[in-house]
Amino acid sequence: MYFNYKRADWQTRTPADLRLAVISDTHITHRGEGIERFTRTLEVFSEITPAVDAFLLAGDICYQIDKAGGGVCEELYEEPYDMFLGAVRRYVKDTPWIYVLGNHEFPQNNNGEQITAAAIELYKSKTGMPERQHRVICGHHIIAVGGENWTCALRPEDEAWVKEEIKRAVADTPRKPVFVMHHKSVQGTVTGSYAKLFGEDYQAFLSQYPNVINITGDLHTPAQHPRAIYQNGYTAIHTPMNAVGNFCHNIDNIKRMLNMPTDGSQALLIEVRGGVVELHRLDICENREIGDPYLVDIHGILDGTAGWLYGADRFKDAVPPAFPDGARGAAEIKDGKLCLCFDAAEQTPSGHNQDDRVPAYRVELCRGGEVLTTHNISAPYWRYDAPTKITASLPPCDGADRVKIAPISFINTLGEPISVKL
DSSP: OOOOOOOGGGOOOOSSSSSEEEEOOOBBOTTTTTTTHHHHHHHHHHBBSSOOEEEEOSSSOOOOSSSSSOOOOOOOOOOOHHHHHEEEEEEEEOOOOEOOOOOOGGGTTOOOOHHHHHHHHHHHHOOOOOOOOEEEEEEEEEEEEOSSSSOOOHHHHHHHHHHHHHHHHHHHTTTTEEEEEEOOTTTTTTTTTOOOOOOOTTTHHTTOOOOEEEEOOOOOOOOOOOGGGSSSSSSSEEEOOOOOSSOOEEEOTOOSSSSOOOOOOOOEEEEOOOOOOOOEEEETTTTEEEEEEEEHHHHHHHHHHHSHHHHHGGGGTOOHHHHOOTTTTEEETTTTTEEEEEEEOOOOOOTTOOOOOOOOOEEEEEETEEEEEEEEOOOTTTTTSSSSSSEEEEEOOTTEEEEEEEOTTOOOBBBOOOOOOO
């Protein structure tokens, strides 16, 4: 993988009340996959001045698998931890770390009681971290709890513990953010959070505390996806994938993309200044910051002088994506596949959404005015520089003589299509 090793201007920061490096889903395997990207991430963070106050890892240090591609893992490996901690010792000296158990610290697709218990003990012995912890860093509370097994749901007693710790933290620092970290996202919050892994009242409880910043990972959503942040009385932020794995789209009603995304390396940098939480998104490969930071004005929200920027109604005024004037495309059958190449569509950002990319397209294969078949294809919106041309290969369709291509937004709205003769 290409890395830009040159130190960047963004790594020189202004003073902050708190600065957190946030990483998730490194997925280091016993074969060493992922260690290069993770090491590069530590190098990037180590060059930030003033230095970060703590490192958070929102789960999936490891990828406990016997072989690539899935299956059921029957053996636990120490090597991922050894490689991970070796990189930490090299680049991070006295800065504190806070980890949580993700699903991949457990053996893949294996909820056996004995091996699950062994996975927890291996994690604790290697990292020195408990399953639950409540730390205070630079006067700010950080509450962290790991999942119970491969499923990675929180046990009812874990949820009860988190609630009590939030109450205690808010009572201690009523006008400061309180960071709550677990690997999985609460259902129905950030994009892709479909799995029901938390109690019915957990989100309702969090919504009572505007101070709460809920940090999660797991979903592999690129940092450019505007719905990787969610607000409903509190803030949920998804931490993007850092090392091994593919980015996932998580666009409503589009469950499968035919041209799957490539991999990458991203992370977050959280800074707190005077009650305002800044959520910076980082492209590790390019060593650049992605867009403007998301902003959570804790003081303003508590005082009623500021509102929620990333709530459910923020897309109310969003406009559909559109092809630029004169956009063109080409379609041909080659080597038994329908090959497409067309000009990329454009998206006008809507307010604070930062939805300035077009993530997908709907392709209709037609004969005359009849639609014979439809495909949804992804666009590489996670790239630092947005592409100007989109290419795709699809199965051919007998009888089709024309292709219609329409851009799709992050909220699943369709723009006007262009038509290409086949």
